[in-house]
Amino acid sequence: MSRATPSQASKFTVHPLTPSRWADVADLFGPEKGANSGCWCMWPRLTSTDFRTMSKEGRKRAFRSCVAKGPVPGLLLYEKGVPIGWVAVSPRRDVIRFEMAKTSQREPELDPAKHYAITCFYVRTGHRKRGLMTDLAKAAIDYAKKKKATALDVCPIDTEKPLMWGEGFVGIESVFRALGFKEIARRSPRRPLMRLSFTDK
Template sequence: MDSASLTFAPVDAARFADIERLFGPKGASDGCWCRYWSDPARVWREGTAGERHDAFAAEVASEAPVGLIAYDGETPVGWCRITPRAAVPRFNTTRTGRPDGDIDDVWALTCFYIARTWRGQGLMRRLAEEAVAYAAAHGARAVEAAPIEPKRPLMWGEGYVGIASSLAAAGFEEVERRTPIRPFMRYRV
């Protein structure tokens, strides 16, 4: 894989078919459609993958910033959710993601999805770097994340919140250790 061939773009309605292609028919993490941090817990539990797909499609169509997609040529190979904190209310109420101050002009980097063939190639770091630049261009003063710092090989889907070492390589700094494996990290723009 040649990381020099990568390009990055904000997800919009014109690119939604590329997200569907990247996530596959099951919607990335078994029907998540990147709604876990956006939906209230009850809505998430009771919702279906189809409902989450439609909610994500509507969010993208609203032209609100939702995230970035990475391409290798024309092929979508990675995704990250980068949004103002207000767009991910569930993230804001968790022990690992809750803000430690005012969230005005603070964005959250909450999710990643990397195509299997691109995992372990540094794409998460590149997505994090691009996410910071995208947030900064939209007026963010900081980007915050609550990645995992694995102590063992990751199991199915655990890395969706980001890998702490990849975010550190992108310039994020640990602010607080909220659980043994989940640091709260920040990039000051």
């Protein structure tokens, strides 16, 4: 059984998504919505072509297979035993779209097995606008450290305009800047590549 990790706010607990917690993530994502527009968190794990050609049900099956086979694809945030938030965090080698995308490509000399990435967030309806992205990001940082990652990347959205629901699923730039992430590249005006290094002295 996985051990709960206290978040920065003591009322939350965090668990890695293992097969025994499949019912929790399925409940969080919702049987109809499948998280954001039926993505079932497969958006970062497939090429653009493969993602478009896969049905919502196919994405659900593919994600369940990822959970069953491992490694852990991300973390669930609980409040009073109810899953209310999700953050996808894993080695870069497991998220092919993040690896291939112009905005988030890593330097070729970096090891994609030791270099981790945060690729998406999802928060249950009724719990949004509570600042949970920060709690989820902190949990992802702690998890990556425990896995002995050398660094953690994210490619959030940076905009002064109000976001429509779903636009910020990749993360919000200001959240990561406040957590100490540094911008290392900006290949798109609204999508900085940001990094938190665990090897800096």
